[in-house]
Amino acid sequence: QVHLVESGGGLLQAGGSLRLSCIASGRPFITYFMAWFRQAPGKEREFVAAITRSGTSTTYADSVKGRFTISRDNAKNTVYLQMNSLNPGDTAVYYCAAAPYGSILPTRDNQYDYWGQGTQVTVSS
Numbered sequence: 001q002v003h004l005v006e007s008g009g010g011l012l013q014a015g016g017s018l019r020l021s022c023i024a025s026g027r028p029f030i031t032y033f034m035a036w037f038r039q040a041p042g043k044e045r046e047f048v049a050a051i052t053r054s055g056t057s058t059t060y061a062d063s064v065k066g067r068f069t070i071s072r073d074n075a076k077n078t079v080y081l082q083m084n085s086l087n088p089g090d091t092a093v094y095y096c097a098a099a100p101y102g103s104i105l106p107t108r109d110n111q112y113d114y115w116g117q118g119t120q121v122t123v124s125s
Contacts, residue, residue, distance in 0.1 A: 002026040002098050002114040009119030014088060016123070020081040022096030022116055029077040030054075033099040036070060036081045037109055038092035038121075047107045048094070049081060059105055063089075086123045093118040 008020040020036070035050035049060045049070035058070050069082040079096055097112035106112065 002032065002100075004096050004098060004114055004116035006094065006096050006116040006119040009094060009121045011122045011124065012086065014086060014123055014125050016086050017082070017084045018086065018121060020083070020094055020096075020119060020121075022079045022081075024077045024079075024098060027100065029072075030074045031100055032114075033102065033105055033112075034070075034072055034079040035097045035099070035106070035112060036079075036094060037097060037112075038090075038094045039118075040092040043092075045095070045109055047109070050105050050107055051079065052105055057105060059107060083121070086121075088123050088125050091121060091123050093120050 003025045006022045036048040037045050038048050039045040047061050051058045051070045051072050055072045067085045072079040095118045096116045098114040099106050099112045
């Protein structure tokens with residue numbers, strides 16, 4: 001079992017930056033792929049970014065590529081999402097997720113077993 005808790009969400013204006021954090025407890029953090037997903041009102045949950053166990057490889061949704069950066073600190077059991085150049089289209093509840101199995105970095109939500117409660121990010125124009 002893994003317990004995930006996100007933090008760092010908030011309300012900000014377009015063009016601003018925000019860093020989300022997700023701290024994990026339970027099984028050894030380094031055994032998990034980690035990812036961020038988001039869900040906007042009235043829309044399905046969508047993939048944002050994912051990172052391998054060691055942190056050496058990452059992948060991003062096209063909509064955030066070049067603006068968002070996912071990273072992890074295995075010593076702190078924490079994964080981060082640095083978000084720059086935010087726009088109203090980024091408004092959503094952001095969730096971190098953990099996947100304990102597999103050898104290929106997953107990007108679908110049904111490949112992740114553990115989820116945090118979410119943190120709201122609201123970007124005004």
